Structure formats: structure tokens, C-alpha cells
Amino acid sequence: xxxxxxxxxxxxxxxxxxxxxxxxxxxxxxxxxxxxxxxxxxxxxxxxxxxxxxxxxxxxxxxxxxxxxxxxxxxxxxxxxxxxxxxxxxx
Numbered sequence: 001x002x003x004x005x006x007x008x009x010x011x012x013x014x015x016x017x018x019x020x021x022x023x024x025x026x027x028x029x030x031x032x033x034x035x036x037x038x039x040x041x042x043x044x045x046x047x048x049x050x051x052x053x054x055x056x057x058x059x060x061x062x063x064x065x066x067x068x069x070x071x072x073x074x075x076x077x078x079x080x081x082x083x084x085x086x087x088x089x090x091x
Contacts, residue, residue: 008035009035012030013030016028016030023063027057027059029053031049031050031053031079033046033075033079035075036073036074036075037075038074038075038078038079039074039075039078041078043078043081043082043085046078046079046082047082047085047086047089049082050062050082050083050085050086051086054086054087061087062083062084062086062087064079064080064083064084065077065079065080066080067080067081067084
């Protein structure tokens with residue numbers, strides 16, 4: 001999470017690891033992107049990053065946020081949309 005204030009990136013990484021322990025996925029990964037700015041990145045690049053991460057472990061599925069902005073964070077919508085596109089149309 002480039003540009004995240006303080007140790008926010010470390011905190012979010014720890015939260016992800018904790019959630020993964022509870023949910024039980026084989027692997028959880030948080031890709032490094034500019035906090036609050038994912039909408040400015042090329043969507044094709046984001047999809048390619050998701051595809052590459054998925055191909056490295058061949059998951060049965062992807063767990064993502066809802067894309068209706070329910071979380072109040074546009075990065076969640078952008079990241080989830082990229083993951084959904086990757087799942088439907090691997091590069």
C-alpha cells in the first residue's frame with residue numbers, strides 16, 4: 001500500500017492474515033498499490049496482477065469485496081472489479 005500513512009500497510013496486512021486464518025484460504029495476498037488511488041491505475045495491469053497471483057497457486061476461487069461500494073472505499077471496488085474480471089477472462 002504505497003503512500004499509506006504510518007504503519008497502515010502493516011496493519012492491513014496483519015488484518016488480512018488474521019482473516020485468512022479464520023476463513024481458511026490456502027493463500028492470502030495483498031498486492032502493493034497506492035492507497036486511495038487504484039482507480040487511477042490501468043485496469044489491464046491490475047487484472048494481470050490478479051491473474052499472475054492466482055496462477056502462482058491455482059485457487060478454487062477468489063474472495064473479494066462487493067463492488068457496490070458498501071465498504072465506503074473506492075479501492076475495494078476497483079480491486080474487486082479487477083479480481084472479478086480476472087476470474088472471468090484470464091489473460
